[in-house]
Amino acid sequence: MYTGANAAELKSNQESSSSATLVLSNGMRFSGESIGAQASIEGELIFTTGMVGYTQSLTDPSYFGQILMFTYPLIGNYGVAHAQLDSEWFGQSGFESDRIRASGVIVATDSARAYHWQSQRTLGDWLKKESVPGIAGLDTRYLTQLIRSTPGLRARIVGGATSGSDEQFKAPGETSLSSVSTPTRRVIGKGSKRIALVDCGVKWNIVRQLIDLECEVELLPWSTDLSTVDCSGWLLSNGPGDPQNAGGLIDQVKKIMTADRPIFGICLGYQILALAAGAKTEKLKFGHRGHNHSVHLVGTNQGFMTSQNHGYCVIEETLPEGWSPWFKHLNDGTLEGIRHQSLPHRGVQFHPEAAAGPQDTRWLLENFIQEIRS
């Protein structure tokens, strides 16, 4: 359906639209048009090159605390669907969690008039409703180049008046997984195989796919004592930030690395698995954030197009004995997956659950479930 303002409203919006400023930790400032909430926030400035799927990206808990900029210049075209919270995991709404997780949004142009049969509101209205500030009208390509050449660039969105824009930037704080993880244990779906899903900020599409594969999923807070959990397989979810902040969880994972139950890690979950195995991680010079990252299955000439969103990687040289590289990035050669040579433990850096992005590696989750069955 059509969502958005009519011409007269737009005109009046235009007159009344207020400006907002993006202040960077390198001292640069850019002013644009305020969209969404009138609030001031601060965070790491990162970009995604995906051309579709802004609903998925904004609700992806892995972006928690970050200011997300879209390199595609026209965002909001198809509006935002109803969250379908009543059918939580099954909706086609494109929601990857129950709310916007990025702390701010930067776009070149936001579509004030959106249209799609599923659309319920515009991007701007959604941001307002969820109290997330954003700026439109910036030179996102130039900002992309700045981010690329300035590792760890932080930014502040300052709405309306520019007061407070001269404050010192906070040192990047540790992201506590508690802010994105489920507060309580809960069971979703019915099935003969019970998957324990350690929620470090899980994307709903992981849950949807497990349920599609006829699993019963027990969603666990990230700090759960895993020895108390009864399951036939472990899935360590994606999530935000530096894996080394997952402290306690790394130790917990060490304990579940036994031969009887398969473990599968995705993104942050994969990094945690690697740390538990004894490998090391480091921050990437350029994070991978987009839908066009190509990886290859090590030892073959088979490639896969993957959706990625990470700023850290596992260092190949630190892989302990018994572990092998599984996937590698075709461009920078970084590790994209590891597997144990004899135990059913493996993980991938990219997102087989996609959402948004290509779904070419869906088979990984299927294989993981099959492994449990056999």
Place this chain on the structure above:
Amino acid sequence: MKPIQKVILLGSGGLSIGQAGEFDYSGFQAIRSLEEEGIQVVIVNPNIATVQTTPKEGRKVYLYPVEPDWVEKVIELEKPDGIIAGFGGQTALNCAIRLDSLGILEKHGVRNLGTAIDVLRLTEDRDLFAQSMKAQSIPVPPSEAADRLEIALAAAERIGYPVIVRAAYALGGLGSGFAKNPRELRHLVEGALATSPQVLIEKSLWGWKEVEYEVMRDSFGNAITLCNMENFDPLGVHTGDSIVVAPSQTLTDAEYQLLRNTSLKIVQSLKIIGECNVQFALNPQSHEFYVIEINARLSRSSALASKATGYPIAFVAAKVVTGKSLLEIKNPLTGNTTAYFEPALDYIAVKIPKWDLKKFRGVSRTIGTTMKSIGEVMAIGRTFGEAIQKGIRMVTENESGWNGFVTHPRTIEGKTSLRLLPKALVEELAIATDARLFKIVDALRQSIHPEEIHQITQIDLWFLNGLAEVVEVENEICDRAQKWLNSKPSRAPIESASIKEVLNEILIGASQQAWKRWKQSGFSDESIAKLCLSQVFPKVLLSKSVWVDVAQVVRALRLRAGVRPVVKKMDTSAGEFPSSSNYLYLTYQGEVSDEIERVPGRRSALLLGGGSYRIGSSVEFDWCAVSCLEKLRELGWSSSVINCNPETVSTDFNLSDQLYFEELSLERILDVRDFENPEGLIVAMSGQLPNQLAPHLAQLDVPLLGHLWRSIDQAEDRKKFSALLDGLKIDQPRWVEAKSQIAIEQFVHEVGFPILVRPSYVLSGAAMSVAVDQETLKAHLSRAQEISSEHPVILSQYFDGAKEVELDGVAQRGRALATAISEHIENAGVHSGDATLVFPSQNLEPEILEKVQAIGAAIAQALILNGPFNIQFLVKEGKVLVIECNVRASRSFPFVSKVSGENFISLATEAILDTKDLPAVSIKAPLKFLGVKSAMFSFQRLAGADPVLGVEMASTGEVACLGTSVDEALLLSLQASGVKPPQKGVLISAGRMEEKARLIDAVDLLCELKIPLYATPGTAQFFRRRGLILREISWDSVGSTMIKLIQENALDFVINIPKDYSESELSRGYQVRTLAVRHGCTLMTNVEKTDRFLKALKRKQNGDVLERVFSLELACQGFC
């Protein structure tokens, strides 16, 4: 398996609607890619105007029809390891399938490289394709195949009307259409079955979204989608005739991935190797979708996708078909990243088709499932308004974009005037035509809500809202002018004020934000001027040069407000990785330009491209541009290019140092000039469009390289040129400026009919026509005035039975360095672009040749020419008259360059740069072989267009073949252009007595064929008296016998020579001509061409014509 060392690459032949320059781009990229792998390439393609048929060390070019018998001969000579069919469009694909069916590939042990032939066959047979999709649970629209009308009618009953009819094995949707009832179905199916063995009757999906994916798969099973594209026009308009955006704008991630997954599933299930295009219909209200069709080859869409993303699709596909894995191929654009990735865009690309339908008499302007457009442009922007307005300017070559199309101007009160009844408007919007976009804008100007337009057109509301936003900004600009006007107490001082002062007063003080908003919405400086001035002077009508001047006022004010465009790269990665890409565009949505790496210390030139392909400006000018760029590089100059045609080689990623995929407008040229600061611009290579800009560029003090703009003006302005000829004592047909009724009457009295009517400064004889009486004179005059209001209309004496001769030349500072003289097979009266050319000329007396040479040298000297030029002559009774002179490269430059072995453009480039005195080059004459160039027509696609040849150009492409005699080369060349010898039956109607007489030999030869010959009464009587018996059919029974014969496919050759070009005469033969073309008959409307063709055929049957196969290289080396 034996490694591939030598391959035959099949080309696509002459350009026609549905198969145009995009295959020169894909073939040329493939050649470069294969050669990089150390593979020798042999090209079979009679299209002499292409870049891919340019001889080069190690390459071999065969100018022969892309048909199995000729390709087999090339196979026998060259003994290649493989053949590649995926880069030459439908022509190459069909040829490969037939080569396989005939067992030729197997016989000679030649491997087909790329997707297997059986798979190609399956993708081309719609029924087999549908079955194979269903087997994979991939939805295809309910459809049934039919090879007879009755079966088609029954199928439509089962599926239910409306249905869509598609012809199998046809390019560009030929013979396709919607049928709402059995009557319409009958009409469509009959037409389609005349050229195609099978039709498909499908469920109509009118109004659904049309989305395409470009997919690549290697032989190891790795597959990626390189780009998706969404049609602005929903299903119902052929994708070649749709406005298309890339990437898709209205699809959610779920929809995008659903269609992407299906695309990959299709290429995997069919084991495609190389490129594949998949077209989908997507329900706009659900996730329901169907696969419409796939093309397992490079296509127009893949060329567009390649230019829209920057990913060199053909280059990579060529490596993939030779067995390389996508993972091991590097992306040549970045040099260090893998080709196995999917480009991310950070801009929107908009393709708009170029129809050029006004060039065709009688053609229907509606667009639908049969493609009619002849070219296209691609516009890049960072907002929808910016990209679409750029695109409109590119395709209309109108500086002010859609303001050139205000058919319902605002009234002085600032409100739009409602002149159309809503019902009429509904009809205008409901029927897709070449002007629908402008109708939509008009409707929005009349405050029709986008929702209403959406209801009528089904165009996605996002696009319509995008247009509405631009119209709102337009209103804002007009309101500003209104406010200024209202602030004036009286109109009197305004009337006397200068236009520039008024404009200055209106715009001065506009905020930076306002300027940004206007420019980000895509308005040009000239359009801002026009919008403002239209409020103050409602009837303002200014000449182009005044507008150029007025636009400078806007530019100056805008620059003062600090608003200027920035340069951004198209780098395939949306800025994620550093890139040395030189693929650029300009935008106002941005603050900082990308850093562009330049090699310092080099001299630099900016080459203007030719814009979209259209009648009269096609791939030949791209060849000229590419030859010029190669020479610039060789001479160590830095080169920049501005062009907006995605079907060209000149816009390929590494032919120039900086490539601006941009408008060829004065405003944009000034912008690029500011960024690049070149020594000068080259305007002589790319046809009439850049040439027309030359005087205005000079007006703005932009330095030009090559001819002086005064020379250009002197040659283009009929009056000035004529005075020059008089001064040089060079003969010319008598002429007069049609300024007054008295002047016209006097001229008619002196010279008598027929009279040629033509405007100055036009290309391809636009609005040029022959008046045979007072009535036609009046009609033609008003049409010519409409086209060129700024320049006078010229009347000139028209010569019957004169020979036409062309001279192509290169001069340096007035000294002719090289000249090439060709002659036309047809007598004067057929536009040179439609005529059959022989080079070197064969039938001109030495003294005539000398005269032509001398005149060429004299004109070059008088105009102090410095670069390429072309002069056209009439020769009659020993007299040589000059008709026109183009001081730029002409259509025949690639032809004479390749046949003579001397690249005239390379030479012209050196002359233009003028760094040293160049020695004259003598073209060896006579050569041991000659070339014949023939025109390629697309009338089959242009429903209603009259396929008669005249002074206005109608051909869409050309081919040329070599031979040791005119007969040999002519037969090959005509065959390559689609002319087939009569085999079933012939219909003859020849106009005037002298033309009948000139056909006697030809009819005599036809009589020997022992096939039924029919003729109209006058013609039959004429020949009966000479003992030649033809079956008489009266004109009165048109509608019965004649039509029936054609409809029953009893005829395959129609000779129809109109008496003259009067309306009544043309309309008499119109039905027969259009019907003949529709049914795939060879149509001859010219006496000389018919005569030469039939005589050559006869000599061939007698064994008097040698038929040898040799490569262009061998010919140039003087093989015999």
